Amino acid sequence: MESIKTELITKHYxxxxxxxYLHWVGIFIRFNNYVPPKDMGNSKIERLLKGL
Structure with missing residues (x-):
């Protein structure tokens, strides 16, 4: 989360x-049992969106 926050600050969001963004990343991580996003693929994103 800290690296995402740093990136957003650097890009002046x-x-x-x-x-x-951090809220939704947190939801994504919790939904996928705390697996780091870098270890997930597109199927995990699709799973979250279908589950909402």
Whole structure:
């Protein structure tokens, strides 16, 4: 999460956008049993979106 936050700050995203992105990344990670996103593929994203 910290690396994502750093990237968003570096690219000058608004604070509200940063909070929103981090919120959804957190949901994604919890939905996939705390597996780091770098270890997941597109199928995990599709699984989350179908589950919502």
């Amino acid at each position: 608004r604070y509200t956008t940063e909070k929103s």
